[in-house]
Amino acid sequence: xxxxxxxxxxxxxxxxxxxxxxxxxxxxxxxxxxxxxxxxxxxxxxxxxxxxxxxxxxxxxxxxxxxxxxxxxxxxxxxxxxxxxxxxxxxxxxxxxxxxxxxxxxxxxxxxxxxxxxxxxxxxxxxxxxxxxxxxxxxxxxxxxxxxxxxxxxxxxxxxxxxxxxxxxxxxxxxxxxxxxxxxxxxxxxxxxxxxxxxxxxxxxxxxxxxxxxxxxxxxxxxxxxxxxxxxxxxxxxxxxxxxxxxxxxxxxxxxxxxxxxxxxxxxxxxxxxxxxxxxxxxxxxxxxxxxxxxxxxxxxxxxxxxxxxxxxxxxxxxxxxxxxxxxxxxxxxxxxxxxxxxxxxxxxxxxx
Numbered sequence: 001x002x003x004x005x006x007x008x009x010x011x012x013x014x015x016x017x018x019x020x021x022x023x024x025x026x027x028x029x030x031x032x033x034x035x036x037x038x039x040x041x042x043x044x045x046x047x048x049x050x051x052x053x054x055x056x057x058x059x060x061x062x063x064x065x066x067x068x069x070x071x072x073x074x075x076x077x078x079x080x081x082x083x084x085x086x087x088x089x090x091x092x093x094x095x096x097x098x099x100x101x102x103x104x105x106x107x108x109x110x111x112x113x114x115x116x117x118x119x120x121x122x123x124x125x126x127x128x129x130x131x132x133x134x135x136x137x138x139x140x141x142x143x144x145x146x147x148x149x150x151x152x153x154x155x156x157x158x159x160x161x162x163x164x165x166x167x168x169x170x171x172x173x174x175x176x177x178x179x180x181x182x183x184x185x186x187x188x189x190x191x192x193x194x195x196x197x198x199x200x201x202x203x204x205x206x207x208x209x210x211x212x213x214x215x216x217x218x219x220x221x222x223x224x225x226x227x228x229x230x231x232x233x234x235x236x237x238x239x240x241x242x243x244x245x246x247x248x249x250x251x252x253x254x255x256x257x258x259x260x261x262x263x264x265x266x267x268x269x270x271x272x273x274x275x276x277x278x279x280x281x282x283x284x285x286x287x288x289x290x291x292x293x294x295x296x297x298x299x300x301x302x303x304x305x306x307x308x309x310x311x312x313x314x315x316x317x318x319x320x321x322x323x324x325x326x327x328x329x330x331x332x333x334x335x336x337x338x339x340x341x342x343x344x345x346x347x348x349x350x351x352x353x
Contacts, residue, residue: 002023003022003023004020004022004023005020005021005022005023005130005131005132006018006019006020006130006131007020007129007130007131008065008066008129008130008326008329008330009063009064009065010044010063010064010065010066010333011062011063012047012048012060012063013050014048014049014334016048016330016333017330018326018330021130023131023132024134025134026077026078026134027078028078028079028080028081029080029099029136029137029138030077030078030134030135030136030137031074031076031077031081031084031090031134031135031136031137031140032074032075032132032133032134033072033073033075033090033092033132033133033134033135033140034072034073034074034132034349035071035072035130035131035132035133035348035349036070036071036072036073036149036153036348036349037070037071037072037149037150037152037153037345037346037347037348038067038069038071038129038345038348039069039070039153039154039157039183039320039343039344039345040069040332040343040345041068041069041157041183042182043068043120044067044068044119045333045334045335047060047064047066048066048333048334049333049334049335054120059122060120060121060122060124061124064119064124064127065119065129065130066127066129066333067118067119067127067128067129067130068118068120068127068128068156069128069153069154069155069156069157070091070092070153070156071091071149071152071153071155072089072091072128072133072149072349073087073088073090074086074087074088074089074090075132078137080137082137083140084140084142088142089142089143089149089152090141090142091140091141091152091153091155091156091302091306092118092133092141092302093118093139093141093299093302094118094119094120094159095115095117095118095125095139095299096115096118096125096135096136096139097109097112097114097115097136098112098116101114107138109138110299129326129346129348130348131349141155141302141306143306144306144309144310145310146310146313147309147310147313148317150317150320150345151316151317153320154183154187154316154319154343155302155305155306155309156302157184157343158187158190158191158305158309158316159301159302159304159305160184160187160270160295160301161184161185161187161188161245161247161305162187162191162304162305163268163270163295163296163298163301164188164245164270164295165188165191165192165195165308166301166304167266167268167293168243168266170192170195170196170197171196172197172198173198174192174196174198174243175197175198175200175201175236175241175242175243176188176197176199176200176241176242176243177200177201177202177203177241177243177245177257177260178192178200178202178203178218178244178247179204179245179247179248179253179256179257180204180246180247180248180249180250180253180270180271181202181204181205181209181210181212181213181342182247182248183319184247184270184271185202185213185245185247185248186202186212186318186319186342186343187305188245188247188270189202189213189216189217189218190314190316190319191305191308192243192245193216193217193218193314194308194309194311194312194314195308199219200219201220201221201232202218202219202220202221203220203223203228203256204223204248205222205224206340207222208340209342210222212319215318216314216315219235223256228260229256229259229260232260236262239262239263240261240263240265241260241261241262241265242262243265243266243267243268244257244260244261244265244266244268245268246267246268246269246271247270247271249271249272249273251275252279253271254269254273254280255279255280255281258280258281258284258285258290259284261288262288263288263289264288264289265290265291266290266293267290267291268295269292269293269294269295270294270295319342320342320344320345321338321340321342321344322338322341322343322344322345323344323345323346323347324344324345324346325346325347326346326348332344332346
C-alpha cells in the first residue's frame, strides 16, 4: 500500500483542491477503510460555496475535509477491533464520539460530551472525500448482502429520512406525503413504500426529479402546476394524509405540510429553513391535534435504516442521478452545474463488487 492518499480540501468561497496526506495510522479501536463512493450533500455544497449560515456564523473552519455520505471496504483493523475484518463492506455514522468521557465509557455514545461532526461544522471530524478513512469501530455498520457499495453510499441520507419514519406507525392503510425532491425526500418515499404505505405522495417543483419519484412508487404532484391540497383532499375523501415528511425547507412548505395533514396526523420536519415561517396558522396545528417534531442526528438511525433496506431490498440507484470521478469532482459542488441532480455520487475507489 502506498503511504499517501488523495484528499479533497474545501477552502471556502468556491475554492477547493485535491492534495495528498499520509494514510492515517490505526489506533487499537479504529478501522481503516478504503473509500469507494462518497455522495455530495447539499451541506457539502453550502460549505464549499460558504453561502450558508454555518460559514457566516464562523461554525466551520477552513480548510475542511468534506464528505459524510460514504461507503467502502475495510483495509486494516486495530488490535482491539473484533466486529470487523479486512474485506468487510461498511458505511459509517455522521458523527464521531470521543471514546473517553463518562458517557462513552458507559457506551452511551448518544450523550458523548465531545461529539464531532463528520466533514461539516466545528467541532469537526475529517470527512470521507479521501482514498482512505479511519473511524472508531463502534461508528461502523456492515452493508447488508444484496446492497451494492454504490447504493450504500445513500445510507446516511436514508438514516436522516428514517429519523422521521421511525416515529410513524405506517400500515397498509396509511397515506403519506413527502415534500421535497432531494435525496432525503426520495429516501422517505422508498422507506414509506417499503413499510407498506397505501399511497405515498411526492410534492415538488421539478418535473425531472418528480419522474424519479414515480419510478420509486410515488404519486407525484407539482406544486407549481397543481393545487396540492385540493388533489390530496380529492384522493383521501377530504381527510388529508396520515403522515407528512417535510424535507424541503422551502418557502411555504411548512404551511403546506400542516394544511395537507389529516386530523391527528404526524408531521416530521427534516429540512432546514432559510426564512422564518410567519404565515402559519398555529390554530390549525391545535385543532387538528397534530404530532409535530423535528429530526436531527441520532446514533441508532443508520442501523435502523439499514435494517429496513435489508428486509425489503428496494432499488435505490434511481436516486443517484450523476456520477463523477474523484479526480474531476469539484464541479459537482456547484449547484448550478447540476440543477436536476438528486444525488451526485463520487467514485473514489474500486467497487469490489
